[in-house]
Amino acid sequence: MTLTTSIPSPPPEWALFQLGPLTIHTYALCIISGIIAATIITQRRLSRRGAQSGVVLDIVLWAVPLGIIGARFYHVLTHSEDYFYPGANLWDVFAIWDGGNALYGSLIGGAVGAYIGCRRTGIRLWSFADALAPAMLVAQAIGRLGNYFNHELFGLPTTLPWGLEILQTDTMFPKDLPAGTLFHPLFLYEIIWNLVGVAIILLLERRIDLRWGRAFGVYLIWYGLGRSWLEAIRIDPSSDAPLGIPANVWASFVAIGLGIALIVVQSRRHPEPETSVYQEGREPTPAQVHGALDDHSGAPGPSRPDA
Numbered sequence: 001m002t003l004t005t006s007i008p009s010p011p012p013e014w015a016l017f018q019l020g021p022l023t024i025h026t027y028a029l030c031i032i033s034g035i036i037a038a039t040i041i042t043q044r045r046l047s048r049r050g051a052q053s054g055v056v057l058d059i060v061l062w063a064v065p066l067g068i069i070g071a072r073f074y075h076v077l078t079h080s081e082d083y084f085y086p087g088a089n090l091w092d093v094f095a096i097w098d099g100g101n102a103l104y105g106s107l108i109g110g111a112v113g114a115y116i117g118c119r120r121t122g123i124r125l126w127s128f129a130d131a132l133a134p135a136m137l138v139a140q141a142i143g144r145l146g147n148y149f150n151h152e153l154f155g156l157p158t159t160l161p162w163g164l165e166i167l168q169t170d171t172m173f174p175k176d177l178p179a180g181t182l183f184h185p186l187f188l189y190e191i192i193w194n195l196v197g198v199a200i201i202l203l204l205e206r207r208i209d210l211r212w213g214r215a216f217g218v219y220l221i222w223y224g225l226g227r228s229w230l231e232a233i234r235i236d237p238s239s240d241a242p243l244g245i246p247a248n249v250w251a252s253f254v255a256i257g258l259g260i261a262l263i264v265v266q267s268r269r270h271p272e273p274e275t276s277v278y279q280e281g282r283e284p285t286p287a288q289v290h291g292a293l294d295d296h297s298g299a300p301g302p303s304r305p306d307a
Contacts, residue, residue, distance in 0.1 A: 005161040006182050009170075015149050030146030034139035035064055041135035042128070049131070049277045051123060052284055059117030059128060063110045070109020074102040103140065103227070104251040122282025126213035126266070127274065133219035134201045137194040140223075144194075147187040155184030155233040162188070174235060186230050193226040211274035212266045220259030228252035 016025045043056040114132075118125045147153035151172055154164050163182025166173050174181075201218055204210055210218065231248045276283055 007162055007164045007185055007188070009151050009165050009167065010149055012151075015151075026149040027146035030149070031143050034142035035060070037142060038132065038135040038139035041138060042131045045131035045135070046123070046128070046277055049127065049274075051277050055121050055123060056128075056131075058121050059114055059123065062117035062120075063113035066113035067106040067110030070112075071102050071106035074105020074108065102248070103223075104248065104255070107255075118279075122278050122284075124274075124277055124279055126216070127211070127277035129213055129216035130211055131215075131277075133215040134198045136219060137197045137201075137223070141191045141194040144187040144191050148185075153187045153190075154235060155186045155189075155230070156235055157181050158184050160184075164188075183235065184233055186234060190226065190230060193230075194223070197222040197226070209273065212270040214263050214266055217259040217262035217266070220255045220262065222259075224252040224255035224259065227255075 014026060016023055018024070039056055039060050043051075043053070046056060047053060114128060115125055117123075118128055144153070151166060151170050154166060154172075157163075157177060159182065162185060164185040166181075166183055168179040197219070200222065201210070201215055204218060205215065228249050231246050231252065234246075278284070
């Protein structure tokens with residue numbers, strides 16, 4: 001007797017549920033959960049380095065909306081054939097709850113928002129990026145669960161025991177393949193890759209100086225490497241770009257190059273240790289950092305040492 005194993009897809013009804021008059025999409029809950037986790041982790045990392053409590057939320061309020069807009073429009077542009085065809089409903093371009101949000105687009109939009117937020121709060125952009133680096137990978141890992149519930153982000157057919165089941169009636173199922181075909185669970189591969197990346201960044205931070213944007217450089221390299229090979233086995237890749245290579249693979253190469261350049265350039269420009277996460281002249285008083293004075297006389301308490 002042959003023992004077969006596979007990863008079943010969740011029932012379609014798990015993708016959404018009703019809460020009174022509201023329709024709640026599980027994909028959206030995963031994205032929101034990832035954002036919350038990243039915000040908490042980033043704040044804790046920045047607080048250990050001397051930042052005010054709550055400052056990350058002030059930056060996130062700019063970065064997240066612009067990141068979502070960038071993610072959606074990047075996806076639409078790289079999968080234009082799914083949205084622009086005779087008889088297409090153009091409102092589907094804005095249907096973010098149905099999935100289809102590109103990480104590279106979110107990085108572009110989120111970077112603009114983070115720049116604005118950091119300018120307003122006085123936090124150094126690269127200090128924020130370094131604190132965000134492992135948190136981003138955690139957020140992406142949580143967000144990929146949403147792809148699982150939406151029955152998307154799977155790869156080429158496979159006979160491996162962890163192949164993903166996709167019903168033939170599913171709109172994402174390739175029409176030229178027989179029922180029962182299993183697929184590479186790309187969402188799971190990326191979750192594992194991202195969590196390993198978190199461990200690598202945290203380990204490197206214990207051994208070498210990864211300030212001044214260098215931790216974010218490691219993030220770009222690690223994610224770019226993983227995404228490039230995942231896109232190579234994806235069954236619904238982004239539109240082809242030069243040399244017939246999918247756009248997301250080119251974007252991964254760009255991310256890797258930017259990560260390497262960031263580490264090299266910042267290592268030369270800033271060989272000194274980072275003593276403050278604040279822009280020069282924007283440092284808060286110790287009382288503002290701790291949120292209270294140490295006595296009623298108004299004398300500030302000692303500042304928290306950088307960690």
